[in-house]
Amino acid sequence: MFRRNGVAGERALANCAKCNLRKSNSLSRPWILLLLTLVLPGCGKGNKAGTNEIAVGVVLPITGREAKPGQFQREGIELAIQQINQNGGILVRDLDKKLPVKEVFYDDGSDQAKSAGLVERAMTSDNVVAVLGGYSTALGEAESVMPDRYQTPWITTGAAASTIFSRGYQYIFGTLSPTDLLGYTTAEFLGSLVDHGQLQKGLKLALALENTDHGVDYGKGIGKWIEEHPGYFAVAFSEKFDLGSTDFSGLLQKVKNARADIFLADAHLQDYITMHRQYMQTGMYHEMISYGARGPESDARKALGDATNYIFAGIWWSVKLPYPQVKKFAADYQASVGRPPDSWYPATAYDAMRALGTAIEQAGSLNKTAIRDHLRTVELKDSLLPGQVLRFGQNGQIHTPFVIVQNEPQDKVDIVYPLDAATGEAIAPKPR
Amino acid sequence: MSATDLLNLLIAALLLAGVYAVMSVGMTIIYGVMKIVNLAHAGFLMLGAYFVYELYTRLGIDPLLGVFLAFPVFFFIGMAVHRILVRRIPTSDQPTLTSLLLLFGLWLVLQNLGYLVWGNSDRAILTPRTLEVLEVGPMGFPTVRLVVFAVALGALAGLEFVLHKTWFGRAVRALMQNSDAGRIVGINVDRTARVAFGVGIAFSGAAGGLLAMLYSFSPDFGGPFLLRAFVIIVLGGLESFAGVAVGSLILALVETFSILALPASYQPAIAFSLLVVALVALPGGVAGLWNRRPRLA
Numbered sequence: 001m002f003r004r005n006g007v008a009g010e011r012a013l014a015n016c017a018k019c020n021l022r023k024s025n026s027l028s029r030p031w032i033l034l035l036l037t038l039v040l041p042g043c044g045k046g047n048k049a050g051t052n053e054i055a056v057g058v059v060l061p062i063t064g065r066e067a068k069p070g071q072f073q074r075e076g077i078e079l080a081i082q083q084i085n086q087n088g089g090i091l092v093r094d095l096d097k098k099l100p101v102k103e104v105f106y107d108d109g110s111d112q113a114k115s116a117g118l119v120e121r122a123m124t125s126d127n128v129v130a131v132l133g134g135y136s137t138a139l140g141e142a143e144s145v146m147p148d149r150y151q152t153p154w155i156t157t158g159a160a161a162s163t164i165f166s167r168g169y170q171y172i173f174g175t176l177s178p179t180d181l182l183g184y185t186t187a188e189f190l191g192s193l194v195d196h197g198q199l200q201k202g203l204k205l206a207l208a209l210e211n212t213d214h215g216v217d218y219g220k221g222i223g224k225w226i227e228e229h230p231g232y233f234a235v236a237f238s239e240k241f242d243l244g245s246t247d248f249s250g251l252l253q254k255v256k257n258a259r260a261d262i263f264l265a266d267a268h269l270q271d272y273i274t275m276h277r278q279y280m281q282t283g284m285y286h287e288m289i290s291y292g293a294r295g296p297e298s299d300a301r302k303a304l305g306d307a308t309n310y311i312f313a314g315i316w317w318s319v320k321l322p323y324p325q326v327k328k329f330a331a332d333y334q335a336s337v338g339r340p341p342d343s344w345y346p347a348t349a350y351d352a353m354r355a356l357g358t359a360i361e362q363a364g365s366l367n368k369t370a371i372r373d374h375l376r377t378v379e380l381k382d383s384l385l386p387g388q389v390l391r392f393g394q395n396g397q398i399h400t401p402f403v404i405v406q407n408e409p410q411d412k413v414d415i416v417y418p419l420d421a422a423t424g425e426a427i428a429p430k431p432r
Numbered sequence: 433m434s435a436t437d438l439l440n441l442l443i444a445a446l447l448l449a450g451v452y453a454v455m456s457v458g459m460t461i462i463y464g465v466m467k468i469v470n471l472a473h474a475g476f477l478m479l480g481a482y483f484v485y486e487l488y489t490r491l492g493i494d495p496l497l498g499v500f501l502a503f504p505v506f507f508f509i510g511m512a513v514h515r516i517l518v519r520r521i522p523t524s525d526q527p528t529l530t531s532l533l534l535l536f537g538l539w540l541v542l543q544n545l546g547y548l549v550w551g552n553s554d555r556a557i558l559t560p561r562t563l564e565v566l567e568v569g570p571m572g573f574p575t576v577r578l579v580v581f582a583v584a585l586g587a588l589a590g591l592e593f594v595l596h597k598t599w600f601g602r603a604v605r606a607l608m609q610n611s612d613a614g615r616i617v618g619i620n621v622d623r624t625a626r627v628a629f630g631v632g633i634a635f636s637g638a639a640g641g642l643l644a645m646l647y648s649f650s651p652d653f654g655g656p657f658l659l660r661a662f663v664i665i666v667l668g669g670l671e672s673f674a675g676v677a678v679g680s681l682i683l684a685l686v687e688t689f690s691i692l693a694l695p696a697s698y699q700p701a702i703a704f705s706l707l708v709v710a711l712v713a714l715p716g717g718v719a720g721l722w723n724r725r726p727r728l729a
Contacts, residue, residue: 065552065650240697241696242696246657249444249445250696251691253437254691269554270647270649274646281572283572299556
């Protein structure tokens with residue numbers, strides 16, 4: 001049976017070997033029969049899926065705390081799969097035929113342990129060629145230990161912290177640019193405002209960073225740009241705060257005392273809302289304000305009203321990017337799910353699936369190591385992401401630029417940086 | 433840091449203490465009468481927040497009025513939960529594993545019910561007074577926090593009145609001191625426990641409504657407040673309402689002022705260090721300290 005089914009069969013045999021079936025001389029016959037009954041159907045299932053279709057694991061949260069972005073990411077992946085299958089599937093040269101992609105989906109319920117377990121299950125029992133998923137950083141970190149263990153490529157569509165990609169893993173990839181690049185781009189944007197005479201040189205920054213890898217990376221990115229461009233800005237205050245804090249009055253008092261000109265925070269949505277409410281109540285003013293990747297979310301604008309005007313944010317993708325493929329994606333997504341894309345979530349997932357499809361086609365086989373090798377060199381030249389080219393770096397993470405968006409009155413949001421993608425001019429300094 | 437800054441921080445701490453007190457008192461009532469640690473407290477905080485939010489967004493009812501409406505609604509919800517679930521827990525003068533598991537399970541059910549009904553979007557209540565600040569000389573009082581503080585004080589004063597001036601209140605206090613003795617003198621323990629559970633949940637629901645005026649919330653809401661409520665009731669002495677007020681004040685002061693010397697990320701560590709210190713050095717909480725003071729003959 002294994003010989004007849006080629007590569008996938010050998011893999012299944014190897015899996016069985018791992019179960020010590022071939023070495024189990026000491027086992028009595030009934031036990032062997034029982035184990036064969038339990039194990040072989042799994043091996044066969046993987047084989048079958050391997051030859052008639054390409055099984056791709058998708059592990060995302062569609063319940064629990066991260067359900068909303070998880071659902072958006074799933075929709076992005078499913079749209080890509082739907083389009084691939086409408087074109088007849090992916091050509092696998094070794095088998096000399098096009099195979100459709102089959103999604104093997106698991107909901108991790110926003111639970112770290114469950115998330116890692118489901119990735120393991122997809123990689124072992126379901127015999128998928130790769131797994132997509134890992135939203136957000138915490139879940140991505142939990143999942144990231146599995147790919148090298150099972151030598152199966154894994155592409156995270158929603159985790160960006162550098163810690164995931166700095167451990168030397170060989171089978172992990174990510175379609176979110178690193179968070180330190182977010183900090184770097186934020187500082188670069190502010191620097192461009194200095195160059196255009198909208199802000200003065202030598203302004204002081206106050207940084208309030210969430211006490212997570214995300215916050216640390218964001219601060220590092222800002223620090224790196226300042227170091228490379230002396231004289232532009234000086235950090236007058238920098239402090240970390242705990243996620244989900246109930247009160248920021250002490251921290252904001254310190255920010256006030258620092259008498260900085262620009263306030264940059266890195267926060268999750270709930271903390272952004274709570275902190276900015278308290279910020280407004282202190283009557284502070286800064287020439288520019290940012291909460292990292294937060295700012296244009298409709299939930300925040302509902303919670304804070306006009307207080308969100310002129311806040312700027314660095315985000316991985318915007319539906320306003322002036323690329324034809326973005327417009328097509330937005331139209332296809334709308335047709336597929338009945339609403340426009342919300343924030344960047346579906347775009348990075350959509351491109352992850354397309355990159356995987358391209359890598360499989362270039363590998364010409366369903367061998368996971370070959371697919372991994374081609375993911376390392378894949379170039380998606382019609383990517384939705386800023387810069388329009390998706391390629392994975394040496395550590396597996398992409399390095400596409402961030403776009404800076406700025407909130408304006410009447411719920412308007414404009415891309416203000418980089419200039420070749422801008423849909424409006426940055427308003428700086430922020431009106432009082 | 434100037435004296436004005438310190439004064440502003442003191443105001444912030446006092447207003448925060450009001451929030452902490454009102455969210456902890458419901459747990460204290462339930463623990464005091466029934467010796468049950470209400471792990472579903474966070475779930476009721478969350479439901480209270482959504483209750484006030486729905487009244488505001490669907491019917492245009494002011495969140496403050498919504499908080500007052502939450503009291504009777506959650507009182508009856510609490511009574512129903514007691515009748516259906518809590519009364520089945522074997523009585524004990526110590527918290528039992530059964531009660532912990534049951535109420536933890538209830539919290540999970542409420543949380544998932546929240547996801548089912550409202551999804552996982554962050555909601556918040558924005559009214560004209562949300563960002564308003566009352567300026568008194570160099571000091572600024574965020575109006576919404578002031579309102580929450582006033583309602584919290586009013587609720588605690590009302591509870592104090594009920595506990596000392598009504599038959600039900602006396603029964604509650606008697607049961608908190610000795611339930612067997614209470615039974616001997618004719619207190620209907622089951623009925624009093626049911627009403628006390630209802631009152632506890634009413635406070636949780638109303639506190640959730642007050643918190644919704646300050647914070648954004650999702651079905652996950654309440655976890656950090658539950659942990660702080662633990663710290664407060666342990667600091668306060670588990671069964672003392674005055675202790676809750678003092679515990680809230682201590683926690684709020686320590687959290688707010690410690691940031692001046694330590695990074696803000698140490699805030700939770702400070703809170704939980706207080707819990708450890710209280711458990712080791714003051715097992716009876718501040719109320720125990722008060723009771724231990726030397727009495728003059």
